[in-house]
């Protein structure tokens with residue numbers, strides 16, 4: 306489906322679709338003959354959150370699953386870029402939230418689903434419960450000519466990738482060619498988006514340095530609960546919306562408190578993202594029906 | 597711990613743009629951390645006057661990060677973490693906990709208010 310058609314469909318179906326029209330990869334497409342595919346990014350679902358920023362918190366995730374399930378053009382796979390669950394000090398409750406989260410998302414029609422931790426999932430127990438439910442917190446996979454790298458900048462509660470993971474990343478990148486298409490998935494921004502709000506990764510600059518020699522790198526992340534697009538050199542970083550509540554534009558208010566819930570438009574600021582990877586790759590923000 | 601303190605002193609001298617040595621008898625300001633607040637959360641300092649922040653924790657490990665001064669430390673229960681600085685201009689400088697500590701961590705922060 307061409308991006309134009311997709312927008313038309315989203316309008317017809319009453320979904321709020323806004324295309325972010327820019328080439329996904331800044332360099333020339335490394336393999337123009339690579340098969341066309343798309344994936345969907347979910348982020349910051351915070352299952353278990355209760356609070357005024359989303360009085361409908363118990364249903365938002367189910368609505369997002371239902372919205373994606375009726376998309377006529379189902380994605381090849383779905384990624385969740387962290388904060389699957391909202392944090393709790395109680396290890397039993399943490400596991401109960403992860404279990405329920407997993408049940409809800411198992412209703413997705415697409416069965417190829419990849420997870421990453423956020424600090425709410427992993428920082429209090431260094432990823433112990435997360436690994437029980439979702440496996441390795443950092444890993445790679447390949448899909449139709451694109452190399453995906455999931456990075457974990459949350460299992461260390463001080464928001465570090467750590468030397469071990471950086472060495473692993475360096476070893477993985479050594480096997481790539483300079484013009485390979487590489488997609489990095491992670492929770493926190495790897496760059497200093499807003500240090501005074503702690504919107505950064507302590508040693509993220511080291512990961513960016515390792516990625517710099519590669520011409521076709523794009524990063525998708527979450528954590529900041531809003532759409533955001535910024536480059537470090539030729540590398541584009543795209544933050545996704547949350548599925549629980551929106552956070553303010555960086556620096557727009559003194560504190561990074563959640564934006565107030567708007568009963569008149571409850572799904573405002575929430576959504577998932579479709580990423581179409583082809584010669585004219587596009588990002589499309591998809592609102593949640595019924596939210 | 598000793599090594600960390602030395603590092604913080606060096607970092608401060610650079611960040612504050614001053615070569616002034618921290619004198620014995622420098623003013624100490626105690627800041628206590630617990631989930632999810634610093635006490636006091638507002639600390640008044642005088643410009644050009646060396647100060648040592650003495651950080652302690654009542655419950656668990658917290659972080660103390662001051663991005664504008666290029667400074668961070670960890671606050672471990674049962675220990676005093678000492679951070680020396682000499683503010684070189686007036687204004688407000690934010691600090692916050694950067695070690696995720698639970699539901700409320702995002703609100704754990706404070707302000708250094710530097711006065712003439």
Ligand SMILES: [Cu+2]
Pocket residue numbers: 631632657658659693694695696697701704
């Ligand atoms: Cu804390």
